[in-house]
Amino acid sequence: MLTHAAPSIENLKHLFASVPETPALLIDLKVLRSDFLDFKRSFAGSRICYAIKANSHPEILTELYALGCDFEISSLGELHHLQSLGIRGDRIISSNPIKSPLFIREAYAAGLRHFVFDSKAEVDKLAELAPNSSPCIRLTVPNEGSEWPLDKKFGVGPEMALQLLLLAKAKGLKPAGVTFHIGSQNRELEGWPIALRIVRDLWDKAKKKGIRLNTLNIGGGMPVYYTNPDFPSVAEIAKTVAATRDTLFPAGVETFLEPGRAMVARAGTIVTTVVGVADRDGTRWVYIDTGIFQGLAEALGGIKYRYLTHASGPVEQCTLAGPSCDSMDTIARDVMLPQVKVGDRIAIPACGAYTTSYNTDFNGFPGPRVITVG
Ligand SMILES: Cc1ncc(COP(=O)(O)O)c(C=O)c1O
Structure with missing residues (x-):
């Protein structure tokens, strides 16, 4: 666990002087770059897709794009926003389990292939509007330790997940893997290995039914310092995820992550x-x-x-x-x-x-x- 020093208020004077009118949100792009590079170093070899819902300010997105970051979106508005900044579809994924048909159609036309489903209705939509795409199933995992749980609105248990993977395959989709979210602002390091063990179980069952999965999308949830200074760092989470993944999954598994909060909060x-x-x-x-x-x-x-x-x-x-x-x-x-x-x-x-x-x-x-x- 990392313990952050109490914030100094010495630099407040300077901070306040640099803001002529309030309310204002001061974004320090130096801090943003440093936090992205921390993710990149820590999760070397993984695909980092910033969840732009956290903050889609154009300067944040262009900075991250230039540094090699990919993006996770949910809506047509977010797709159009990225396109207006010249960001290509092959740098974008969508992990919203509930998508409008219009969004799926446009996103597929723009080159997105990584989608997420957790219901029969979504499999039907993807099969019709994003044929041949390689979606992931959203699995429910415990959100213990999360200050902003996300386990009620989305995700299915392992049994339903297996049925939906089979349905997706039967409908011509190429189910690629599993995604989960351990809840936003999750300060429990153990949450990641717990989730990965649940994924592994589904992975094995899918294999027995003839579905070979290859994508592991660990979502977001990495915490930041608000008032409680005890939380695992990005490097500690990455190390734990890599160690668990390398023990439980075959070599060559493609790993995705979708940090939102921990990418931009501190900046x-x-x-x-x-x-x-x-x-x-x-x-x-x-x-x-x-x-x-x-x-x-x-x-x-x-x-x-x-x-x-x-x-x-x-x-x-x-x-x-x-x-x-x-x-x-x-x-x-x-x-x-x-x-x-x-x-x-x-x-x-x-x-x-x-x-x-x-x-x-x-x-x-x-x-x-x-x-x-x-
Ligand atoms: C699908 C998905 N991915 C990533 C994120 C980002 O999560 P966080 O901000 O906790 O890192 C969210 C947040 O709601 C999400 O719904």
Whole structure:
């Protein structure tokens, strides 16, 4: 397990000075490049497909493309966005188990061949609209340790997976392998070997039925530092995955991964301004100019961010809320802050992923403007 040092707030002054207007999401491209290269080194020989839902800012995508990163998409909008940046179909995969027929048709025409299915309806669509493609089955695996589980909406158990693989083959598809997601922001290293052992079992059963699989797509889920400093590094996860894979699977298995959060979170810092403070029923409320509807939606699902300010004075427990006139726009109830006042700045690190991609302009409040540096 890696333990990160507590963040220094010495450089906050410089950070705040570089952001004339808030809310803003500052993306440090140097950090992005370094984090991609960490993935590349750690997962040498694997195909890294950045899940662009995490942050599809054009500069992020072009930087990653230039470094050799491939991409994972779910929708026509994401396909068109990549195409508008000159990114070719053979550098794109789609692992959304539920795809619109229109998307499958266009994606196939654009050269995508790696799709995912976990239902009969999806096999039917792929057989008709992406004939000869080589899709993977999405297997459910435990999401223990994940702060953002994904095991209810997608995936099937091993028995159904085997039936669907057989159906896919019977319909002329070339089932290539298995994919899973151990849940986003998963801090349990053991989750990967557990998932791989479940895959191995299905792999063997498929082989007995005449289906030779060759693709292992381990999805995303790699964690980042929000408030809990104990989590496995990308290198530790890669080492564990490689060791388990090399023990359980034949040599030459093609490995894919689809990191979203861990690729971009660290590169991004949201800078906000305090727009109101109030004392209600013994609780100090601090209102900032960005909230649940402008980038901090994951706070609703349990992601706990860090909040840094250089205001001084005694630290107290506050409830932090966004600017909209809606009570759902309450970001966190247990934030320790010094006594901030209207106009003070607050920085929220590790905000490069799943922030601006969730933006709305609800109630007329704009989301963070992206500023790239580095
Ligand atoms: C199919 C798929 N791949 C990859 C990802 C990225 O996961 P993470 O951001 O946890 O790395 C997701 C996230 O929802 C996903 O649904």
